[in-house]
Structures are given as structure tokens and as C-alpha cells.
Amino acid sequence: MPSSGVPTRAASVAVGEAGILEAAISVMAEHGYHGTSVRDIALRAGVSPAALYHHFDSKQQVLATIMERGIKALLQRTHTALAEAGDEPVDRLRALVEVQVLFHLEDQRGTLLGTSELRALEEPIRSRHRAKRLQQQRLFDGVVADGVERGVFTTPEPQEAARAIVVMCTGVASWFSAKGRLDRAEVMRRYQRLALDMVGAVGA
Template identity: 70%
Template sequence: MTSGVTPEPDAVPVSARSASVERPAQGPGEDGILRAAIAVMAENGYHGTSVRDIAVRAGLSPGALYYHFESKQALLATIMERGIEELLRRTRAALAEAGDDPAAALRAIVRTHVLFHLEDQRGTMLGTSELRALEEPVRTRHLDKRHQQQRLFDDVVVEGTERGAFGTPLPLEASRAIVVMCTGVAGWFSPDGPLSRDEIASRYERLALDMVCAGRS
């Protein structure tokens, strides 16, 4: 006996969906699907979004979308994993280019973090708000990568303090405050506002140096 309720496309078991998966003759590809998923999930939340909603926004049938991603959860995992991997890559590159000076290193990673979170504000806000929707084991792996990003900041601030470049008595607390501050720009920045993204990044560089008491050991 059935309940009479038709499940959302994403609620259908993968084995049942496999027969209806269709190779798209022409479509936006994976990147276009991910952009559509970010847009719809940013508007409706992860749990308020169905695979059909994403497919419609991407201009595909649900069957064509399943050719690229097996579920809504796979879409969310891909969005979040690509984001943190790219942020780690850019932060490490910025550190390598900054050289040995702690203040230069802190400025470089602050600028990287701010500009990354302003590059795709909906995507980065989704990564923060929908962490709770990420399933295991992906959630644990993702959290470990976030901790790696935080440790990059921790190492710069702690080393700068030990070398006398920074005077803060609370290096780890300052480091965490800086990361939260830089991540939060995605929630309020408007391209129509008085400051550009680069100007915001420059101001946050100065704020970060003030927070670690640069030059005041």
C-alpha cells in the first residue's frame, strides 16, 4: 500500500534512478550545474531545494543532471570540497610568495582570504551555512581541510609573535578572530557600495596587523 506521496527526485534510490539517467545532448556541463545549484541553494537552502529545482535552473532534465551528479548531496559535497581546496591552494601560494617577513605573510593571506570570499559570495556563504547538511564521511574530511586553513593563519601569527614581530599576548585567539572577520565579508559586501573588493582587502590587512599588535612587541 502506498502513501500517495510522490518523492522528490533526490529521494529516489540511486538504483531506481539509474535507468532514467540520460546523456545530455547539449547542456551547461558540470560547472554550469554547480553554478545553478549554488544559486538555488542560496535562495532556498539545501533542504528546501530539490534536484528538479537545480535541473530547471541549469536548463536540464533531472535525468540529464544525474548523468553528472548522482544526488543533491553529491552536488553539495562537490561545491564545498572544490571551494576549500581552492582556498587552501591560493593561501599556500600566497605564503610562498610573501617570503620570510611575518607581517608580509599575514597581509598576503588576509588579502587572499578576503578576495576569495568576495569572488563568489553566494558560494562561500553556502559553504558556511550548509556545513550541517554535509554527510559523513565527507563532512569530517571537509572539516579537516578547514582546520588546515586555520592552521596556516595560526602558524603565521604564532611565529610572528615568537620572533617579536607581533606583540599580541593571545596569538591563537587573534588568528581565529582574523579568519572569522575575513570570512564574514561575504555576508555584507555589496559591489554597489563605496569600496571595491581590493580596497576592502587592503583595509582588512591593516585591521589584521592591528589585531596582532604588529610592531608592538
């Protein structure tokens, strides 16, 4: 029997929360948060709007979940990378850049959404999310400041340098193409070099 185009109950259950979030990222990346409806997300996911509401209370909760999971994963990976990098500021900065670049290239649509739609988050969720982003920035700030204090980095503007490095690394999601001449690993290595140049690393 031909399909009616209406998602079945079995299909709705099979898609689940992860499928809905993936669909939401896809649609919002194309049309923006305000240009996307719950029905748009449900249709892209292949579920009914009712099935979507089984997992999420609203479109706002969908966006909040996407952004919360993203920043949580980034913070976890960054803390792990720093723990494994040792004590040398150069190695620690390289580790930070590696995580920041590769994370933002894993799912470019998702990370771009997280950057562009921060304004769409409602309070108090927006403030909580900003606080977690600030935690990520402070990890860079701390490594650069430590390097300056130990004479390994020579930049006279450590806070500005750390901020510029984060912006640079985050921005790869907006331009990288898998069809381009550079692969992800090479982009990461070049950005490590740029970051060390920005902080005036001695002998690195």
C-alpha cells in the same frame, strides 16, 4: 516551433557539470540545501533531472562537490601566496588576508553556501571537509605564532587573534556590495590593517 519548456538533450549536454553546480549554488543560496530539490537545480540549469544524474549521484554529491572545490581552491591559493610572500611575518599575514578576503568576494553566494550548509554535509564527508578548513586555519595560526615568537607581533592571545582574523575575513561575503562605497581591493587593504592591529604588529 515554440519551445515546450523541456530541456533538449543537446541543451543538457551543453550545460555540463559546471552549469549544474552554478545553478545549484544559485538555488541553494535562495532556499537553502534542504529547501532545494534535484528538480529545482535541474530547472535552474536548464537540464532534465536525468541529465543532472548523469553528472551527480544525488543532491548531497552536488553540495559536497561545491564545498570540496571551494576549500581546495582556497588552500591552493593560500599556499601559493605564502610561498611568494617571503619570510617576514607582516608580509605573510598580509598575504593570508588578501587571499581570504578576495576569495570570499569572488563568489559571495558560493562562499556563503559553504559556510552556512556545512551542517548539511553527511559523514564522513563533513569531517573530511572540516579537516581541510582546519588546515586553512592552521596556516593563519602558524604565521601569527611565528610573528609572536620573533617579537614582531605582540598579542598575548595568538590563537584567538588568528581565529578572529579568519572569521573577520570570511565574513565579508555576508555584507559586501559592489554598489557600496568600498571596492574589493579597498576592503582587502583595510582588513590587512585590521589584522595587523589585532596581532599588535610592531612598526607595521
